Structures are given as structure tokens and as C-alpha cells.
Amino acid sequence: xxxxxxxxxxxxxxxxxxxxxxxxxxxxxxxxxxxxxxxxxxxxxxxxxxxxxxxxxxxxxxxxxxxxxxxxxxxxxxxxxxxxxxxxxxxxxxxxxxxxxxxxxxxxxxxxxxxxxxxxxxxxxxxxxxxxxxxxxxxxxxxxxxxxxxxxxxxxxxxxxxxxxxxxxxxxxxxxxxxxxxxxxxxxxxxxxxxxxxxxxxxxxxxxxxxxxxxxxxxxxxxxxxxxxxxxxxxxxxxxxxxxxxxxxxxxxxxxxxxxxxxxxxxxxxxxxxxxxxxxxxxxxxxxxxxxxxxxxxxxxxxxxxxxxxxxxxxxxxxxxxxxxxxxxxxxxxxx
Amino acid sequence: xxxxxxxxxxxxxxxxxxxxxxxxxxxxxxxxxxxxxxxxxxxxxxxxxxxxxxxxxxxxxxxxxxxxxxxxxxxxxxxxxxxxxxxxxxxxxxxxxxxxxxxxxxxxxxxxxxxxxxxxxxxxxxxxxxxxxxxxxxxxxxxxxxxxxxxxxxxxxxxxxxxxxxxxxxxxxxxxxxxxxxxxxxxxxxxxxxxxxxxxxxxxxxxxxxxxxxxxxxxxxxxxxxxxxxxxxxxxxxxxxxxxxxxxxxxxxxxxxxxxxxxxxxxxxxxxxxxxxxxxxxxxxxxxxxxxxxxxxxxxxxxxxxxxxxxxxxxxxxxxxxxxxxxxxxxxxxxx
DNA sequence: CTGAAAGCGCTAACAG
DNA sequence: CTGTTAGCGCTTTCAG
Numbered sequence: 112x113x114x115x116x117x118x119x120x121x122x123x124x125x126x127x128x129x130x131x132x133x134x135x136x137x138x139x140x141x142x143x144x145x146x147x148x149x150x151x152x153x154x155x156x157x158x159x160x161x162x163x164x165x166x167x168x169x170x171x172x173x174x175x176x177x178x179x180x181x182x183x184x185x186x187x188x189x190x191x192x193x194x195x196x197x198x199x200x201x202x203x204x205x206x207x208x209x210x211x212x213x214x215x216x217x218x219x220x221x222x223x224x225x226x227x228x229x230x231x232x233x234x235x236x237x238x239x240x241x242x243x244x245x246x247x248x249x250x251x252x253x254x255x256x257x258x259x260x261x262x263x264x265x266x267x268x269x270x271x272x273x274x275x276x277x278x279x280x281x282x283x284x285x286x287x288x289x290x291x292x293x294x295x296x297x298x299x300x301x302x303x304x305x306x307x308x309x310x311x312x313x314x315x316x317x318x319x320x321x322x323x324x325x326x327x328x329x330x331x332x333x334x335x336x337x338x339x340x341x342x343x344x345x346x347x348x349x350x351x352x353x354x355x356x357x358x359x360x361x362x363x364x365x366x367x368x369x370x371x372x373x374x375x376x377x378x379x380x381x382x383x384x385x386x387x388x389x390x391x392x393x394x395x396x397x398x399x400x401x402x403x404x405x406x407x408x409x410x411x412x413x414x415x416x417x418x419x420x421x422x423x424x425x426x427x428x429x430x431x432x433x434x435x436x437x438x439x440x441x442x443x444x445x446x447x
Numbered sequence: 448x449x450x451x452x453x454x455x456x457x458x459x460x461x462x463x464x465x466x467x468x469x470x471x472x473x474x475x476x477x478x479x480x481x482x483x484x485x486x487x488x489x490x491x492x493x494x495x496x497x498x499x500x501x502x503x504x505x506x507x508x509x510x511x512x513x514x515x516x517x518x519x520x521x522x523x524x525x526x527x528x529x530x531x532x533x534x535x536x537x538x539x540x541x542x543x544x545x546x547x548x549x550x551x552x553x554x555x556x557x558x559x560x561x562x563x564x565x566x567x568x569x570x571x572x573x574x575x576x577x578x579x580x581x582x583x584x585x586x587x588x589x590x591x592x593x594x595x596x597x598x599x600x601x602x603x604x605x606x607x608x609x610x611x612x613x614x615x616x617x618x619x620x621x622x623x624x625x626x627x628x629x630x631x632x633x634x635x636x637x638x639x640x641x642x643x644x645x646x647x648x649x650x651x652x653x654x655x656x657x658x659x660x661x662x663x664x665x666x667x668x669x670x671x672x673x674x675x676x677x678x679x680x681x682x683x684x685x686x687x688x689x690x691x692x693x694x695x696x697x698x699x700x701x702x703x704x705x706x707x708x709x710x711x712x713x714x715x716x717x718x719x720x721x722x723x724x725x726x727x728x729x730x731x732x733x734x735x736x737x738x739x740x741x742x743x744x745x746x747x748x749x750x751x752x753x754x755x756x757x758x759x760x761x762x763x764x765x766x767x768x769x770x771x772x773x774x775x776x777x778x779x780x781x782x783x
Numbered sequence: 784c785t786g787a788a789a790g791c792g793c794t795a796a797c798a799g
Numbered sequence: 800c801t802g803t804t805a806g807c808g809c810t811t812t813c814a815g
Contacts, residue, residue: 115791115792115793116792116793116794117792117793125801125802126801126802126803127792127793127794127802127803128793128794128795128801128802128803128804129800129801129802131793131794131795132794132795132800132801134793134794135794137800138800139800139801140800140801143800143801157557157561158561158792158793159501159561159791159792159793160558160561160563161497161500161501161504161506161791161792161793162501162791162792162793162794162807163792163793163794164497164793164807165495165497165498165501165791165792165793165794165807165808165809166792166793166794166795166806166807167793167794167795167807168497168807170497172540181522181526183519183522185522186517186519186521186522189541189543190517190543190545193541193542193543194543194545197542197551197554202540202542202558202563203540203541203542204508204538204539204540204541205525205529205539205540205541206529206533206538206539207525207526207529207530209526209530215533218533221493222538225493225494225495225496227496227538333724362724362728365728366724366727366728369728369729369730388669388698388702389725389728391702392698392701392702392705392725392729393705393728393729394705451807451808451809452808452809452810453808453809461785461786462785462786462787463786463787463808463809463810464785464786464787464788464809464810464811465784465785465786467809467810467811468784468785468810468811470809470810471810473784474784475784475785476784476785479784479785494808494809495807495808495809497807497808497809498791498807498808498809498810499808499809499810500791500809501790501791501792501793501807501808501809501810502790502791502808502809502810502811503791503809503810504791784815785814785815786813786814786815787812787813787814787815788811788812788813788814789810789811789812789813790809790810790811791808791809791810791811792807793806793807794805794806794807795804795805795806796803796804796805796806797802797803797804797805798801798802798803798804799800799801799802799803
């Protein structure tokens with residue numbers, strides 16, 4: 112630290128602005144170019160991004176505001192987002208709101224407003240709208256991840272959760288199941304409600320009555336999944352299959368399954384939304400819906416960077432990626 | 448955006464410097480104070496941190512440089528670090544080097560040098576020294592997490608891995624096991640070598656010969672754990688117990704255990720370093736060593752913030768937290 | 784306690 | 800192509 116563009120200019124015996132121009136890729140007489148390069152090397156100079164940011168009002172930072180840092184799939188998204196953004200010259204500021212705590216969200220938003228970042232990725236289910244509003248006021252581009260707003264023009268990248276859920280539940284029905292329980296998440300989460308919607312549509316399309324007692328809320332948490340299995344297992348008429356709508360709950364559910372000694376799939380067929388290590392670590396291996404997390408992250412970054420660069424040609428962009436269905440052996444095929 | 452301290456000053460009819468003083472907690476005549484507060488509210492002003500940073504050369508950002516974003520325990524550390532730092536007014540820049548890729552580390556370091564952050568937390572096993580060196584040149588405080596350097600004065604917070612490993616392996620020995628395999632990580636990782644060292648010490652203290660074929664390297668990766676189990680199960684004289692030195696490998700190992708139909712603990716006792724959801728999801732539940740991740744993160748943040756504030760009174764600080772031993776039922780007690 | 788003024792390091796007109 | 804100059808928004812002496 113301490114060595115500035117001024118020092119480089121003096122050392123290279125050119126004007127400050129010439130150095131600046133060189134630094135920003137402008138054309139400079141080759142003689143001067145060499146001198147500047149030599150000076151930079153000699154002094155071990157690196158430009159001060161803060162000062163640069165003050166002038167250009169660009170920080171080369173992107174904020175990721177999330178409300179689900181505890182969800183294992185976030186780690187994958189985070190790493191991929193960080194990698195992609197870095198490639199484009201941005202660093203990632205990680206802002207985790209822990210269950211969408213309102214005060215924290217507000218603080219984060221203020222932070223962002225204080226020239227904190229050039230762009231924002233939001234996936235804090237629930238408070239995304241606040242963030243969106245404020246960011247818009249500040250003129251900072253936002254891309255919504257895992258949700259999709261239709262009432263206000265916004266770039267959104269999401270996974271077709273309803274479709275994925277439909278495929279999963281339909282598979283269950285085709286396998287001969289009718290008593291199908293669903294372990295759901297909070298209704299305020301779009302991802303949760305979409306998955307639930309997929310379930311409902313199958314029931315509707317196949318004219319299977321929806322039974323209230325088979326609908327249990329696991330709050331997208333580990334404990335919730337655990338409790339839900341306990342609950343449905345106490346029912347007078349147990350379901351023959353269960354659709355678990357996220358990974359955290361799936362883990363909890365599998366613990367309960369172990370504890371109760373439920374045989375899968377003989378006594379209970381299991382199908383899960385999200386597919387991670389767990390799916391192949393339990394016996395039988397779990398049939399599951401896998402989200403295209405890498406593509407999701409990549410698409411989000413691509414759009415955001417374009418917006419930051421002022422390219423709004425395809426605004427608002429709505430991307431809806433398709434999940435994959437992975438058939439393994441946790442579902443009993445009843446008519447075989 | 449757009450509204451600056453100048454606007455506030457004009458609105459409140461005071462000098463810019465008075466507003467600045469107020470903003471930074473200096474004493475201001477109560478009359479002016481009110482006017483300023485009103486102006487701020489009216490204009491919805493929030494200070495520009497970049498400009499502030501340029502003057503004070505503080506960015507209120509901390510960088511977390513890690514080489515193990517894929518390790519599940521990182522998620523816990525990350526979230527806790529973010530929370531703690533935010534409480535102290537810092538935002539977290541997440542820099543994941545993916546397996547300590549050298550070029551990326553270099554870029555990260557340059558970034559940090561360019562007034563990117565006020566402080567750095569490093570846990571990029573392998574390249575920490577580079578980072579340390581460069582940061583020192585820039586005068587940016589660094590706290591090393593999960594490692595400990597003794598040759599150069601540095602703040603380090605780590606878990607006593609050797610101790611934890613010792614306890615685990617000793618438990619195995621006391622349970623009557625002598626043929627104990629160890630699934631290890633890369634020697635270049637301090638965490639890996641420490642855990643291995645704990646194993647060796649038990650063997651030494653109890654005068655059990657170390658058998659080369661029981662020492663397998665799983666590279667701290669999922670696949671590695673899987674392969675290692677396969678390998679030791681092909682041995683003419685199989686071990687009766689295995690000590691798995693991290694979570695990722697433990698997951699892979701458990702998949703192999705399932706696949707080979709190995710009965711735990713009857714045929715093979717299992718003890719793991721790191722204790723997460725998996726431990727209670729498999730049957731039998733896994734006996735494990737649990738790292739105090741929250742304390743680890745808290746301690747790191749506490750030290751770093753003190754250093755940033757110029758308090759070097761206890762430098763260099765070396766903290767060595769003790770892991771907990773969680774007894775469950777994956778170890779066969781042979782003399783019962 | 785307050786205000787005027789200098790300047791953090793850099794970029795972006797603008798003349799030359 | 801190069802150099803001079805004027806700020807970006809804020810903090811910080813230094814007089815008053």
C-alpha cells in the first residue's frame with residue numbers, strides 16, 4: 112500500500128492521466144507503455160479500487176442476499192456464483208439474513224444502498240420485494256434467484272419446481288400409489304408453494320382426492336421433516352408414499368424413518384425434491400428430483416453482469432430451468 | 448443514491464463538516480443535531496461508504512479466503528462469521544479458491560491488496576502463507592483459521608485435532624480394537640496431518656504396531672472415503688475398526704459400507720471426525736468427534752476485529768479449542 | 784462548537 | 800497521444 116498512480120507516473124516520467132489511460136486499456140505510445148509497465152513492476156503498484164470506485168461509482172462487488180444459508184444447496188450455488196462473478200471481475204459479498212429476519216434485511220438493504228455493490232442477487236424468500244424496491248431506488252440491478260415476480264418487471268431465474276414436483280408425484284401415481292403424503296415448506300416461500308402446487312395438480316389431473324391429514328408442514332427444516340414422518344406414521348390409515356419437498360426435511364425424515372424402523376419402499380415409498388449426497392447414502396437409494404444448480408447460478412450471474420454493464424436489451428428476463436428426475440429404488444412399483 | 452452529505456448540510460443549514468462530525472458521533476449543538484437528523488430523514492440520506500473508505504482507508508469489509516468451500520462444515524463457519532462480523536459493522540467478502548488453486552489465490556491476494564478489505568480470515572490450507580505474506584506487506588491484519596503457524600508470529604485459531612483424534616482412537620483401543628484403519632486426508636493440510644498424528648500417538652502410547660495397509664488416503668473428498676472402504680475391505684486381514692478423518696470422506700465411506708453390506712459395528716466399528724446430520728441418520732448412529740465450529744468462528748472474528756481496531760496487545764494470539772467426543776453406537780465394545 | 788479548505792487516489796473531460 | 804485540471808463524497812486539520 113501507499114504506492115499510488117502518482118508514484119507510477121513520476122517513475123515512468125509521464126502524466127498521471129497517461130497511466131490511468133494505460134490502466135484502463137486505452138492506447139498509449141509503446142515507449143510510454145513500456146515505461147509504465149516497468150514502473151508498475153518496480154513499485155509493485157496495484158490500483159486502489161476504492162478510489163476508482165468513488166470516481167466511477169462502480170465497486171466491482173456483487174451482493175448475495177439470502178435467507179437460507181443453512182440449506183445445503185446454498186453452498187453449491189454460492190461457490191458457483193462466486194466463481195462466475197470473479198471471472199467477470201466481481202467479488203462476492205455474502206449477506207445471510209437467517210430466516211429472513213426483517214431487521215437484518217433492512218440493514219442489508221441500507222448497506223447495499225450505500226454504494227456497497229454494483230448488483231444484487233436475491234434469494235431471501237419473503238423479503239425479496241423490500242430489497243427489490245430499495246435497490247431500484249438506488250438504481251442497482253437485481254436478479255431474483257429461485258423466485259419469479261410477475262407484477263413488477265424483474266429479472267428472475269428459477270427452477271420449474273411445480274413441474275419437477277409434478278413429475279415426481281405423477282411417478283408415484285403411475286407406480287400405483289394413491290395415498291400420497293406431502294411434507295411441505297412454509298407457504299410464504301415460493302419454492303415451497305410451487306412444489307406443493309405440483310403435487311396438487313397431479314391429484315387433480317388423476318382425480319385423486321386430497322386428504323388433509325396427508326399434508327404436513329415441515330417448515331423446510333431438518334426437525335420439521337423428522338416430525339412430519341412421525342406424524343403421518345401415527346395416522347389410522349397410513350400413506351403408502353411420501354413426497355418430501357426439500358433436502359433439509361428429507362434428512363430429518365430419513366432419521367425418523369430409521370428410528371421408526373420403517374421399511375422403504377415396502378412400507379413407505381419415498382421421493383424427494385433435491386438430490387444430494389444423502390440420496391445415495393441411505394438404503395435403498397432415493398428417487399429424487401435434482402435441481403440444475405450450476406446452470407441456475409450461471410444464468411443468474413450472466414444476466415446480472417449484463418445489467419451492470421447497462422445492457423437491458425432483454426429486460427425483464429424470465430428463465431425457468433427444468434429439473435431432472437432421478438429414478439432410484441425408494442419407490443415401490445405396486446403393479447409389478 | 449445521489450443525495451450526499453452536501454445536500455444534508457444545505458438542508459440543515461450547517462457546514463458539511465458539522466454533518467460529518469455528527470455522523471461520526473462527535474458532539475454537536477443540540478439545535479444543529481435536530482436539524483441534521485431531520486434533513487437526513489427528509490432526504491433519506493445514507494453515507495457513501497466508498498468515499499468514506501477513501502479518506503479513512505477503511506472499507507469495513509473482511510475477506511474470507513478459503514480452499515474448502517465444498518466441505519459442509521464451511522457453511523456453518525461462513526454463516527457464523529458473517530453474522531458476527533455484521534454485528535461489528537463489517538461485511539463479508541467470500542473468496543473461495545477451490546482446492547487452493549494457485550492462480551486464484553494470487554488474484555485474491557492482489558484483490559485484497561487493492562484496498563479490498565480491512566482484514567482477512569484465511570483457511571485456504573496450503574496457500575495461507577502466500578496470503579499472509581502479501582497481507583503483511585499491505586498492513587492488513589490476518590487471522591488464520593484451522594491452522595497454526597509457529598515460525599512466523601500470527602493470530603491463529605484452531606481446533607485441537609490431534610487431541611480429538613487421540614480421544615477417538617483411544618476409545619477404539621479401550622473398546623478392544625487393535626486392527627484400526629485410518630482414512631486420512633492430504634498431508635499438506637494441517638487438519639489432516641494433525642488428525643493422523645493423533646492416531647499415531649495412540650498407537651505409540653499403547654504399543655500397537657502401525658500397519659501400512661491400514662493407512663489409506665481419501666484426499667478429504669467424498670470419493671476418497673468411498674474408495675478407502677473398498678480398499679480396506681479387500682485386505683486379507685481386515686481391520687475391525689476404522690477412523691475416518693473428515694465429514695466428506697465419512698459420507699463416501701458410509702455409501703461404500705452400505706454397498707458392501709458391511710454390518711456396523713459387528714463387522715466394522717466406525718468412528719468419525721466431524722459430526723453432522725449424517726451421524727444420526729445412519730444406523731447405527733455414528734460415534735464422532737465434534738468440532739466447536741461456532742466458537743471457532745466467534746473467536747476468529749473477535750481477534751480480527753481487535754486487530755483492525757489497532758489493538759495488538761495480545762499479539763500473536765494462539766487459540767486451540769477442544770473438540771467434543773460424542774459416543775453413540777457405531778463402535779463394538781469387544782470385552783462386553 | 785462550527786466552517787472553510789485541503790486532499791484521499793483515481794477518472795474523465797478538455798486543450799494542446 | 801499526452802498533460803492539465805476538476806472533481807467523486809467524505810474526513811480532518813485549523814482558524815474563528
